[in-house]
Amino acid sequence: MRKFENCVLLTRVGSFYELYFDNAEEYGPLLNLKVSKKKTNKGPVSMAGFPFFQLDRFLKILVQDLNKYVAISEEFANDAVKKVKSGGLLFDRKVTRIITPGTLIDENFMDPWENNYVLSIHLEDAASRDRRNPEEQTTENDAESLAETGPTEVGLAWLDLSSGDFFTQATDFPSLSSAIARIGPREIVVDSSLESIEHSPLMSLLKQDHHILTYHKTAGHAISIESWTPMLEDPVSKNYASAFTPGEITAGSFLLDYIRTRLQGSTTKLQPPVRYQNTEYMTIDKNTLRGLEVRATLRDGNYQGSLLHAIRKTVTKSGTRLLTQRLTTPSMSLSVINSRLDLVSELLGHTALRQDVVVLLRRTYDTLRLVQKFAFGKGDADDLLGLASTVQVTQDLATVLKNHTESPRREVNLEGDVSLRSAQSTCVQDILRRLNFEGPVELFHRISEAIDEDGLSEQHRIQESEAAVMAGIAGEVLQEEADDEEIWNVPKRLRPKEAGSPNSNRTDTEFREVWIMKRSASLTLQSLHVELEKIQQEKTELAEELREQHDAPSLTLRWTPGLSYHCHVKGKDVKSANLGPSARSVSSSRSTKSFHLPEWTSLGARLDNVKMRIRAEEQRVFGELRAQVVRNLVKLRRNAAVLDELDVACSFATLAHEKSLVRPLLNSGTSHMIVRGRHPVVETSLTEQGRTFTANDCFVGEGERILLLTGPNMAGKSTYLRQNALISILAQTGSFVPAEYAEIGLVDKIFSRVGFADNLYQDQSTFMVEMLETAEILKQATPRSFVIMDEVGRGTTPEDGIAVGYACLHHLYHVNRCRTLFATHFHALADLTEGFEKLGCYCTDVSEEAGDSFSYVYRLRRGVNRRSHALKVARLAGLPDEAIAVAGRMLAEFEHTKGPVGENPIRYAESVTSANTAVA
Incomplete structure (x- = not known):
């Protein structure tokens, strides 16, 4: 990696990070940090700095928002020999990791709902x-x-x-x-x-x-x-x-x-x-993913309004990631699809079971990402508790599923299909067989016995308090720094080691040492805590003895970073206390006095030693728990995969219940038989507006391989195309579909040519992009593919557009021989394809009412509609009345001069051009 080119270096210096980069103009305003210049052996570079606890915030800006690479250099304590050779430096520094947009592991700013x-x-x-x-x-x-x-x-x-x-x-x-x-x-x-x-x-x-x-x-x-x-x-x-x-x-x-x-x-x-492998999954090409808005909307790339947003009912993060994977890679295996549908049917038919499973899934953690942290040698006590909780919930879930399989089977309303009910009853048993608790349950008990949740909560409270102190220090530094000061040069009086710890001035009676491990975590910890209690009892007895000995009721035994273990008196005891010859005064004022006593110094050393040994033993136990997680890595991941599948199945079952979806019947044929199909996204939007979606049938395949659609603008042709493609994707994903009945032959590839788009970067016009996409469809579609094409040829002259549209229909019919829905405003195409026996013409319409009012008839009917009613849409869009009137006169002239529609499309195009010239 070339030095500083698209790269930022973060170097840990005590409680701050120094930040080095090459472009102050680019980074400074975005980071909102003061930037200065520094000379290095590589030349001058820009520098800034921030407190260590803000690392995630700046990593998000640099890696996720700016797509930069960040090299992190940490401090490592060196040995005595190195310390002498390095001139007394306490730390070595080395790059521990290079973070790039694609190599995130456990950063807090990662999107938990998407793969990285x-x-x-x-x-x-x-x-x-x-x-x-x-x-x-x-x-x-x-x-x-x-x-x-x-x-x-x-x-x-x-x-x-x-x-x-x-x-x-x-x-x-x-x-x-x-x-x-x-x-x-x-x-x-x-x-x-x-x-x-x-x-x-x-x-x-x-x-x-x-x-x-x-x-x-x-x-x-x-x-x-x-x-x-x-x-x-x-x-x-x-x-x-x-x-x-x-x-x-x-x-x-x-x-x-x-x-x-x-x-x-x-x-x-x-x-x-x-x-x-391509043969195992339906292929959805780039343009189709975008055109069908599977993961994001076409216009602005938003999640809301996409297919994923409309159907997602998952309750876990990893389950959502699996749902996204399945939507973009629908299966081509009938056995896989039917096994998924069986599980959805079982959960749909048993509401109580589905609700119980969902409640338990909500209590699980993202196991795949948690265990991966341990695989990297990371992972903390909170992660261990998350894993333990998930193992326990998985056990509870297995119990619920087992009770369900052992209970008397109730009839499921599925047309009395006994074989189907049998398949549904075995799908839950298959889930149970795949769960493995042999190692994970032992891990759960070990974590539960070892981790002290109360102690961990107290530790978090202290850490949050320390972070607040550091934030205050950072604020003071920013306020007081002079123009020539660097942000990372923290004044000595504000250094955390002297004034930053919220516990630094507390007495032993005010501050209880926080342990994250239970005493029972190991025999060594038990004995150490017993020893610690004895020392603490000795300390209590020593304090009472010293109060009596020195006649100082206010005397307390304390520890601070600067004075170490010392005795402290205050008030009238400052003058009256009889310190004795062994006491050595270390600090005094009118109202307080601190002094060292050998008895407390010796006892404090023993206290430090025991605490150090407890911390070391806690780290050893924690290391064992980490190793045990790694040993159970495979089983934990496989159990997590089962939970994800259950989450997706429950999501589909909930969706089917809420949206009245039906189970599709998949076969190895090449036909669609969809009765009263609906668009899953548009229907949701209309329902929210209190409107009703108009359902339509789609019979395409053996009888009619191509459906040629005509009709007015905004009358639902594009929606019809998309909804049937989305129904195919949902069916092969393993979901129920929005229809009253759906029987679908497996689709190996789905192609769509919809929407306007140019590509100025590649110097490609809208029509060129359209032709490039169309070319890929005609070259790659197979007899098992499903193609939707909307207004092919509209980006050029009418005669050229008709010619291109006819060529596409001809190729799809005679060469590709695939299922195709083809929408057009070139009505002449219906006449040109009259000889295509397996091509059917269908249309939508407009119902004109009194005056200028009208309504759309979204119901599809057989036939050709030779009026697009574009002026009605123009009026709805707000075109001035004068412009509408001119357009009306032009349209009337065209209709007067063109002669019989479809008699000669080229002559029609020429007549339109002549009429246009005459009007001009």
Whole structure:
């Protein structure tokens, strides 16, 4: 990584962080910090600083908001020899981690509802495919050759460090953009040799979509699956390893090498890699994900208004992440889909069971991210309690499910289908069989016996108090600093070690030592606490003895950072106290006096020793608990996966109950039979407005492969297209669907061509973007695909648009032979396709009433509607009446001159042009 280029260095200095960067103009205003210049051996750099407890706040700004890389340098106590050699410095400093947008682990600003993926891409052409020497790296000439000839294989590997998820995929270059859109990485890593290549197809693609890009040069690690093992919870089996392609292996090795450099020696345990295979999932390309608004809205990219927002009823963070994954990768396996639907049916048919499961799921923690923290050697006592609580809740959940399977079966209202009820009863048993409590339950008991929750709560209270003190100190520093002072130079009088601790001036009677472990956590702790109590009893007896001996009722035994263990008297006892020859005064005033006594100094040393040993034993026990979590890593993750599946199933069941959804019937055919289907997002919006959604049927496939839709603007054609695509996605995701009946043949790919968009970055007009998207559909759609196309050809002249629209219909009908919904305002297309036996024409309409009033008829009917009623929409939009009148005269002229509609579309276009000229 080049010094300070897109990178910030944070160096810990006591209670503050020094911040070094290269661009004061960019960073200063955003960070709201005072910035100054400092000379280094690398040249002048900008500097600022902030208190250590604000680290998360500034990491969020730098990493999440500004997409910068942050190298964190921490302090480490050095040994005596190093201390002498370093001129008396107490600490060494070294970079412990490099944080990038895609390598977040447990930062507080992470989005818990979404995965945080970092993606590696490896391109390989035919000439270099057989090159497998681990020491031979990709050269610049190789990259240039690849840029010219184009790749024949693309290997992908991506992972989420926060949860341990690890995936690979082999694809081709035309499908790469859609694969990236489906994954949604926060950061993409490519070989550093590609950085200097101009006009690279890969670089053009990545820059076009504005991805965060990192160039990385490998450290020479072997390119093999065996090299992954140190970073995995379990090694990849030989049988499974043989399925990975060379591109996947190279991408995976490259990605793990990149992770090693970012973690700076820290260890982790990822889940075994899962191969994403195109044949196992429905393919939803980039444009379709965006056009159907699966994860975000098309116009402004908001979550609200998306399909995910409309259907999400999950109650856990990891369950929401699983729901998102399933929506973007619907299954192609009938057995998988039906097993998911069986579980949804069971939960829908038994309301009490669903409610009990949801209540328990709400009490769980994000296990996948918690155990990953322990895999990194992190994780605190709160995380242990979260894991223990989740294990206990999972046990309770298993009991609820077991009681349900053993109770007499009630009839479920599913048309009396006995085989279906049988399948539903076994799906819960399958869930129970997958839960493993052998190790986790032991871990739960060990954590419950060891962690003192009351002590932990008290520790948090003290930490919050100390943070408040530090915030006050930081405020004073900011107020008092002179123009030439640096923000990180804290005045000595304000240093926390002398005045910052809220406990620094408390007496032993005022302050109780906080322990986070119960005494029963170990035999050693028990004996140490007994010893501590004896010393504390001795201290109480000593205090009473000293009060009598020195005739000082106000005498107390204290400890402060500056005076260590000392005796303190106040008031009239200051003058009357008989200190004796062994007392040594260390501080005095008119009203107080402090002095050292050998008895209290000796007892205090013993007290310190015992407390130190207790803390050491607590750390040892805590280390054992961490190790026990790591030993149960696999079981905890698998149990967490079961909870996520239950959460998604409960979400779908709740949604089906609230929205009156039905179970779809999936088969291996190539037809849709949807009765009274509804758009899941639009219906929700209309319901909130007190309006009713107009349902429509969709019978497309064997009888009619293409439905050609015409009708007025705003009469529901686009909604109809989208709703049937979304119903297909929901069905293969494992959800019930918004319809009265749905029988769907498996869809391998969904394509959509909807909406206006240009791409000025690539110098592409709206029509060019439309044609590029249409080209991909015509090249990739198969007989099992489902295509929706809205207004193809509208970005050019009428005659060209009609020609392009007809060509698309012709290709989809004769070549792709796939299920297609095609909406258009080019009514001539209905006449041009009269010979297509398996093409049906349908339309929506407008009901005109007295005066200028009208209403839309959203119900689909067979036939062609040759009026678009665009002027009605223009009037609703607020066009001036004068403009509406001119448009009306033009439209009347067009209708007068065009002759029979559809007789000759080209002649019609020419007549429109002539009429336009005459009016002008």
